[in-house]
Amino acid sequence: MLSQAERRLTFVALGVAAIVTLYPLALLVNTALSPLHGTSGITFRHPLSLEAFGYAWREGNFSRYMLNTAIVTVTVVVVSAVLSIMAAYAVAVLKPPGARLVLYVSIFGFMLPTEALIVPWYYQLLPLNLVNTYWAMILPQIAQSVAFGTFWLQIAFRALPASLSESAVLDGASRWTSLWRVMTPNIAPAIRTMVALVFLWTWNSFMLPLVMVSNQSLYVVTVGLSNFQGSHFNNYSALAAGSILVALPVVVVYFFSQRSFISVLFAGSVVE
């Protein structure tokens, strides 16, 4: 049997680790609740106030940044999910000659780091007058997400029994109807995982929007926050409030889909 001492030691060690993990987040929340211009630095005790959130939302322009991020994220998630479902169904079920090649290209494509592609992306989109538009943040992000989604969803399609699609087709349904009515509902968990991951990636993406957009009215939350930090570096309460506005949507999604997020972990290393 385990000794009482060992059990206690484990619990204390985990407790310390939890404090270290949560301290930065607690500091963020506490600072965001302090009054604007109330103090010169970060303090633990202060009167509580929500005015920093209002300041960040209006004067800090975070309302605009949130809208931009929402436009980019929703477009990327919806388009890449639809295109990935279609491509994965073709690769896994219909198997036209050469479909394997698409699979290999998508594996290769989603392993490529943004850093390797960012320079050519810029010089591709510049002559098309797409730099400094939403498209410059959306299109490359869709490409990376489709590369991942095609690989991830074809595994799910492959796991379905072959009879499922064949019987649907034999019943006279077109392949299009069979895909959306019969096949897609059956891989809903894999699609949810993909959507959660693409949402997280796109909301968090920084390098792509930083490079592609210099017009402030098109800033997404990450670039907007970074820029706000540069101009308001000692307005701690406003900076903390802005940070919470930026981080909260992802945290909320996390709390509502913890299970998906755990399988996302494995999804991130699918080559494994």
Add this chain to the structure above:
Amino acid sequence: MDDVVLTERARGVDRERAQPRRSRFRPGAARRADILWGYLLLLPAMAFLAVLLVEPFIKALQYSLESWDGIGPARYVGFANYKQLWTDPVERDSLVHLAILFCFYSLIPTAAGLAAAAAIRRGSRRGMSFFRVAFFLPQVIVTVVAAIVWTWILAPSGPATLNGLLHALGLGPAVGRPWLGNFNTAIVAVGLIAVWLDFGLCFVLFLAGIQRIGPDLYDAARMDGAGLFREFTSLTVPLLRREIGAALTISVVAALQSFTLIYQATDGGPGYATMVPGLLVYRYGFQLGEVGAASALGIAMAVIIFGLTFGIRALIERKAT
């Protein structure tokens, strides 16, 4: 990927066998419809992959052999941009920093996560769901936000800072320093943020794995007289092989893509003390007009990702046999 290819072949055989049954209804026509629909459904995804992944990758290879400022004419320079990876001190140091960050992003969280998961298996399950949710939270905090709050904690002075804590413990003068502003400690300070980011990911992965193993094997090992250390090395680690592989792969990729954290926390400074390849790509490509050097670094990063991913995979597979 081999598994995928194998199942694919197995399924292929399956389908051929099933073919005659089906062709009684519509010989050839069904297959032709499959092919037609297959290409139609692939088309949009293929367009994105070809235009925004394959083409730019080939472009990056081409740029990496050129000297180009982004505006004027480009000049072919062979492998000069690649040679610069180790002849230019800033580029070479950025690769050294990357190696250091691999330890903080990957090795330390993996080791700590394994130890924590093993300890929990032996201890009580009290508060387990709390620890799981808490430790994983940094993974879902937007990176720019994490960088901002950590620059506050690692600031030279103040009640909420690490130095403030050290001061309260009476260690201020001996240990305290401006962690991110000091040439010697900056890279380690960034590394500590990385440990904070990745520990929970490893922990959650390993905890799920260890719960899958179940207590029977551990009971058997204890009957055979295996001690704590023995139990860890010959039971926990080998049985968590897949999870360890996943944790290493994800965290190594995260280390390579440390651009956001570094840009926001230190911007590569002080001097070049925390410069990493990702930030150099940005500087060369979009501030200094050295498109060739930026592309060569980007390609080098892709090669490192592919090398490490397949290396880790090979290591895990070999241990399996």
